[in-house]
Amino acid sequence: MNRLLLGCGLLLIWVAVIRAEPPQVSDNALPQVQSVVLAEAEPLNVNSRYTVEDVQVVGWHVKRMSDALKANIDRLKGEKLDRPKLEVIANEIKRELHVPKVDVTVVRGVNVDEVQVTFEVAHTHEQDLELTVARFLYHSKQGWTAEGSATTHFGGNAFTFGLVSDGDAMLERFAGVRAGIERGHIGSDRVSLRFDFASYHNQWNRDTLMADSDQTYRTRQVFEPQATIVLTSYLELDLGTRFSLYRLAAPGAKAESSNAVVSTLRYHQRWGSDPSEDEEANASYNLTSATHVLASDPAYTRQTVNAAYKIRRGRNTFDLAFLAGKIAGVAPLFDRYVLGNASTLRGWNKYVLDPLGGSHVVHGSVNYAYRWIQVFYDTGAIWDRADQRSQKHSAGVGFRARNFQLAMAFPLVSHPGIPVFYAGMNF
Amino acid sequence: MLAEGLIMQANENRIEFSAPRTHFLSGKPLDRLKDAWAVPFDFQITLWSGTRNHVFRTLADRFVISYDVLDEKFKVDKMIEPRHSAKNLSAAAAETWCLQQMALTDLNGLSPTDKLWARLEIRAEDVSSRETLPFAHGAVTESGISLNTLIEILSRPPPSPQLRWTEEAGPVTLETLRVVRR
Numbered sequence: 298m299n300r301l302l303l304g305c306g307l308l309l310i311w312v313a314v315i316r317a318e319p320p321q322v323s324d325n326a327l328p329q330v331q332s333v334v335l336a337e338a339e340p341l342n343v344n345s346r347y348t349v350e351d352v353q354v355v356g357w358h359v360k361r362m363s364d365a366l367k368a369n370i371d372r373l374k375g376e377k378l379d380r381p382k383l384e385v386i387a388n389e390i391k392r393e394l395h396v397p398k399v400d401v402t403v404v405r406g407v408n409v410d411e412v413q414v415t416f417e418v419a420h421t422h423e424q425d426l427e428l429t430v431a432r433f434l435y436h437s438k439q440g441w442t443a444e445g446s447a448t449t450h451f452g453g454n455a456f457t458f459g460l461v462s463d464g465d466a467m468l469e470r471f472a473g474v475r476a477g478i479e480r481g482h483i484g485s486d487r488v489s490l491r492f493d494f495a496s497y498h499n500q501w502n503r504d505t506l507m508a509d510s511d512q513t514y515r516t517r518q519v520f521e522p523q524a525t526i527v528l529t530s531y532l533e534l535d536l537g538t539r540f541s542l543y544r545l546a547a548p549g550a551k552a553e554s555s556n557a558v559v560s561t562l563r564y565h566q567r568w569g570s571d572p573s574e575d576e577e578a579n580a581s582y583n584l585t586s587a588t589h590v591l592a593s594d595p596a597y598t599r600q601t602v603n604a605a606y607k608i609r610r611g612r613n614t615f616d617l618a619f620l621a622g623k624i625a626g627v628a629p630l631f632d633r634y635v636l637g638n639a640s641t642l643r644g645w646n647k648y649v650l651d652p653l654g655g656s657h658v659v660h661g662s663v664n665y666a667y668r669w670i671q672v673f674y675d676t677g678a679i680w681d682r683a684d685q686r687s688q689k690h691s692a693g694v695g696f697r698a699r700n701f702q703l704a705m706a707f708p709l710v711s712h713p714g715i716p717v718f719y720a721g722m723n724f
Numbered sequence: 725m726l727a728e729g730l731i732m733q734a735n736e737n738r739i740e741f742s743a744p745r746t747h748f749l750s751g752k753p754l755d756r757l758k759d760a761w762a763v764p765f766d767f768q769i770t771l772w773s774g775t776r777n778h779v780f781r782t783l784a785d786r787f788v789i790s791y792d793v794l795d796e797k798f799k800v801d802k803m804i805e806p807r808h809s810a811k812n813l814s815a816a817a818a819e820t821w822c823l824q825q826m827a828l829t830d831l832n833g834l835s836p837t838d839k840l841w842a843r844l845e846i847r848a849e850d851v852s853s854r855e856t857l858p859f860a861h862g863a864v865t866e867s868g869i870s871l872n873t874l875i876e877i878l879s880r881p882p883p884s885p886q887l888r889w890t891e892e893a894g895p896v897t898l899e900t901l902r903v904v905r906r
Binding site: 339341342343344347378380401402403404405410412428429430 | 759760761762788790791792793794799801809811871
């Protein structure tokens with residue numbers, strides 16, 4: 298675990314070092330010109346010399362915006378006008394409110410050399426029902442994965458209902474329904490509350506059944522009440538519990554419960570105002586502790602650290618990702634770690650690496666993309682006992698456009714077998 | 725020499741161009757300028773001599789134009805060396821200033837009696853196309869494909885194609901241009 302923490306620490310230090318001088322990407326960053334009319338060099342956009350006096354968002358229930366987005370909007374006040382940055386904010390508003398259009402207008406302010414900015418959200422798209430295809434994936438060794446949902450709002454609450462069939466994320470294929478209710482403001486703009494419920498039917502790979510079929514289960518229901526607290530514009534804390542009831546597959550076996558306290562600290566920051574010249578860092582620490590106090594059958598503690606850093610420079614995109622985790626105690630299969638899917642050790646078969654999942658994991662990934670073409674390298678290890686630890690490597694090549702990916706990956710071994718092919722969105 | 729919308733004038737050892745009927749500061753680019761953006765325009769002038777198959781010179785430059793939302797005047801920056809800029813211009817003056825920077829100064833190899841043809845091409849950066857792609861911002865996010873947004877985007881009318889302007893002149897000769905000048 299010490300090595301895991303050391304690795305995570307080094308990654309964060311590296312990100313901090315290369316972030317020492319954040320790039321200022323704006324109209325002003327374009328090449329300066331020598332003026333024949335004016336003596337001194339000036340920014341290309343003549344409006345860059347004006348200061349933003351006030352910013353308004355109109356045409357929408359502004360209260361439903363997240364604190365992070367509101368903070369981004371407020372930060373524009375007092376800054377010099379950076380037109381690309383306004384567009385980035387407009388796109389954030391689009392994404393968060395699920396609206397197709399946000400107009401930005403810049404008009405004269407009250408004071409000299411100051412302007413007022415207005416984000417006008419289109420009225421035409423304030424639907425009662427938002428339909429989303431959240432994710433889909435075809436993996437040549439795992440088959441199809443897909444998830445869709447419908448969300449509607451009523452009385453300040455968001456209701457979500459979804460269908461999912463996932464053969465990628467865990468050892469099991471779980472298929473079923475999800476439902477959730479979320480209330481955005483509980484006493485403060487910084488606190489939101491959500492209740493999620495899911496009911497799944499489970500299917501298992503032959504390798505897992507042969508390794509230990511007694512641990513498998515036929516059905517799983519999950520109820521997860523959770524509060525999210527916005528600590529700063531970059532930090533959020535999730536606190537809650539997760540009650541899981543699963544019916545074991547062994548004949549005559551009873552249903553078991555895994556009831557845990559779940560907390561996640563999340564960090565997200567983005568730098569740069571131009572979508573083609575930006576940097577993004579995400580990190581999270583999750584602690585799941587199943588305890589007899591909550592009438593849980595298994596008692597275990599699961600700690601997971603995730604970190605990711607992305608930098609875009611024109612047509613070049615570079616991604617780094619790091620994962621480390623440790624389970625103390627015996628966790629049910631749905632909480633054990635998996636490597637060898639569409640996002641970790643791509644090219645490996647997760648059932649070959651560990652058909653029952655592992656209690657320890659370390660994984661690192663490097664992706665480079667030029668326009669739509671990407672190459673990547675993954676490395677990691679998954680184990681229960683120290684003597685089982687074995688570092689694996691894989692590499693691949695493919696296409697990536699926004700959230701879509703199509704790729705072929707190979708395990709880096711002396712006699713590589715059939716490569717893994719996968720294609721999909723948001724996985 | 726007036727031919728279509730492009731005018732060529734010989735002035736000592738240079739050929740100057742103007743296109744008083746071409747108003748590229750209009751339509752969508754103008755809307756974008758008035759939204760406080762800086763909009764790049766690419767200019768290219770091709771000059772043929774002797775026959776229409778012989779390209780004598782090609783001139784290319786990029787001008788970044790912005791519109792002062794407070795003073796309601798244009799500023800133009802010529803991006804290729806030698807760089808120049810001008811500000812406090814009206815729309816017509818900004819258009820004229822761009823073409824004034826595109827004069828042909830190297831006439832070596834051009835006979836006074838050679839026939840000349842010229843074509844001016846202006847292209848504004850097509851910023852709208854990115855926004856109208858089905859999978860552009862708003863439709864595909866980390867939360868997935870929003871079907872409602874996708875329907876909205878696909879229901880939009882097609883974007884205006886008028887982001888290019890072309891004018892031609894010729895055939896004329898350098899001799900004729902000089903006579904007209906006198």
